[in-house]
Structure formats: C-alpha cells, structure tokens
Amino acid sequence: MMSEPETAPSLVPSPAPGAALPSLVGLDREKLGAALDAIGVRGSDRRMRVNQLWHWIYLRGATDFSEMTNVSKHLRAHLAEAYTLARPEIVMEQVSQDGTRKWLLRFPADHPGERPHDIETVYIPESDRGTLCVSSQVGCTLNCSFCHTGTQRLVRNLTAAEIVAQVMVARDRLGDYPGRDRAVGPGLPTEGDRLVTNIVFMGMGEPLYAYDSVKEAIETLSDGDGLGLGRRRITVSTSGVVPEIERLGSEVGPMLAISLHAVRDDLRDVLVPINKKYPIKELMEACRTYPAASNAKRITFEYVMLKGVNDSPADARALVKLLEGVPAKINLIPFNPWPGTQYECSDWETIERFSDIVFRAGYASPVRTPRGRDILAACGQLKSESEKLSARERLALRAMMAQAE
Secondary structure, three states: OOOOOOEOOOOOOOOOOOOOOOEOOOOOHHHHHHHHHHOOOOOHHHHHHHHHHHHHHHHOOOOOHHHOOOOOHHHHHHHHHHOEOOOOEEEEEEEOOOOOEEEEEEEOOOOOOOOOEEEEEEEEEEOOEEEEEOOOEEOOOOOOOOOOHHHOOOOEEOOHHHHHHHHHHHHHHHOOOOOOOOOOOOOOOOOOOOOOOEEEEOOOOOHHHHHHHHHHHHHHHOOOOOOOOOHHHEEEEEOOOHHHHHHHHHHOOOEEEEEOOOOOHHHHHHHOHHHHOOOHHHHHHHHHOOOOOOOOOOEEEEEEEEOOOOOOHHHHHHHHHHOOOOOEEEEEEEOOOOOOOOOOEOOHHHHHHHHHHHHHOOOOOOEOOOOOHHHOOOOOOOOOOOOOOOHHHHHHHHHHHHHHO
16 A cells, blocks of 8 residues: 555644643643643542543633633633644635635644645635535645646655634634634625535545554544535545545445546546556445445545546446445536646536536436636645645636636
C-alpha cells in the first residue's frame, strides 16, 4: 500500500514556549478528558466536565470559555489559562453568485520556522439542505489528471480536530447555532432548522489515506449530543483505496462514494492513476461487499463527463454492465474547467444521451449542477490559494468561465 503521510501532532499537549495556546475545538471526548486531566480535573468530576465542554463547543458553538455559564468561574479561568476555543484562521471567504461559499483556512505550522498549512472548505446550499465539502489532507497524492487539486503536492494528513474545525468554521459563518443570527444571501436553505445538514469528504485529499483522522472526525460529527449529523448524512468519497473500503464500512458506516470516471482500466489508469494499484475489478468487488451498502444506502459513483474521452453511448452501456449487483446511483458531473487543463466538458446533448441510457437501465443518474465555478469551488477545482494563480492563469480562467456561461 502507498505509504501515508504523517498526521500533525495532537492539539492536547502543552505548546512550546511562545506558541499559541492549543484549541479544544475539534477534539473528541477522550482528548477533551485528557485536556482536563492536564489541568488537574480528575476523578468522577471529569466526565461531567467533558459533557459540559462538549455541549458548549459542539451544540452551542461557544467561542469563549466565559459563555459556559454552568461551568464554575474557577474552572473557566483555568481553562482560559491553558487552552482556547480558536478556530482555524479564515484567510479568505468567497461567495459565488449561486450562493456557494468557499473558505481558505489556515492551520499553524507544525514546527517553528515552517510555513502554515492552507486548505479549502466549500458550502453548497440548496433549498432543502446545505452540504459542506471538507478536506482531509493538505494537498493530494493521487494526481488525477482532470482534477485541479491533484496538481498540488501532498504535505500531510489533517488531524480529526482539523477536519471537525472546518465544520465549526462553516457553522460560525452561517450562524448555524441556537440563538445565532443566521446568514442571509442567495441560495441558502429555506427548509429545516439547520444550514449545514450534510457532510461530504470530497475536498482536498484522499480520505482513505487519512483513515484514522476521518474515522475519529466522523465519530465527533455524528455524536447526537453535539453536532448530531447522522451517518446517512455523511459521505466519504474515495478514488479507490480498496483495502480501506471494507474497514470503513464495518468500523464507521458512512455513505460511500466512488470517484470512478472510467469503465476501462487503460483509461482509468490515466484519469485516476491509483487504478494501476487497485484496478476496476478489485474496486467493484470491494463495492459489492461494502458492509454499509443497501438499497436504502446506495453507493454513489461519480463520473466526470469529459468531451470525447469517456462520454460515448458505449461508455454508458459499459457503465451499466459494470454496476450490476451493486446498490448504486450515478452522479454525472459536467467537467469544471481550471487553468492549464487538457480536458473539455462534454456537450450538453451528449450528457443527456449518456444519462438517458443509464436511467433506462434502472439507475438514478442525476447530472450534478456545477456550483461555485466562478470562485473555483466546483468539483475538481479546489486548490488552496497558497499556490497563487499567475496572471496568465487568471486570464485563462476568466475566458473559460465566460465560455461556460
């Protein structure tokens, strides 16, 4: 198996002299307990205090210990001396014309003198839901040829706390906590009492190469006493790290999405190079035996539509045959352009013909409406602004956006 990058150090240990205090935001119950233990809160009292912190951080969205009115002033003072409730720094916030929001978030450097780490998180609102696309790594190692994120080098895995903190930032900015003023703007959900209703691990990185962090993060996100996002509302998307798929289903049980994009090994080797290690036959067997799959929890197969590459009627029929025996739905994704790409999006008539073949075979095959293209927030476009676009790239992007419209 491909070696995994190191995960950043835990946030619980005391910081080095002169460094910022560690934040409790994103920690699970065990780590919150360890943080309390470090300041002398032990014994039977600790479990109650963990529950109090959990309530204020994840249910109420507290940003300062002074807000924790049922915690003693003495303990609040001790907490404030040792820790913070800081979120990642928001370097940039962009709001698309369609209401999609993208945040460039910055995490501190792992060691003094090193550069901080930037990642991107995207919020996609619809009338009946709000989906947050979170990152699991700084950069990516897969080098998928159609994906902008894949052109950014891999630095490291995110910690579970850093994954959860992305959700906290989004809810902060949207006012998605009890008693907060909710955000206003185009496209925001008009139904329900929450703005962030779904989480997808489809941002920067390959989630199954950050498995331990993703597993721990999902435990925190799905806890009913806190953020309370049910596992049917959490989707992990993988490009095909076959050995980890069964483990994900049996140990965690979220919804599964597969970045497929091709029905032949020779083409998928080019589009999704991890296919050379785990070819389509092995990937499909892992899907057929995925422990969490059922007719009620179908596996989503993502298929980007590339003009003249993978969009023929023969490709559609081969896709249908490939998915036999798998409880599946298919997301057809119009290719989202980015500066320097060699690919073009399939014509709309071609996409409709492809979708019709799949639909007539009995599979749901919605065409994903491109969202956030104008702010490079659409599928396959994420690449942290720490790698700045050149003036030529910006001009090329504007031209492609105008052509797409």
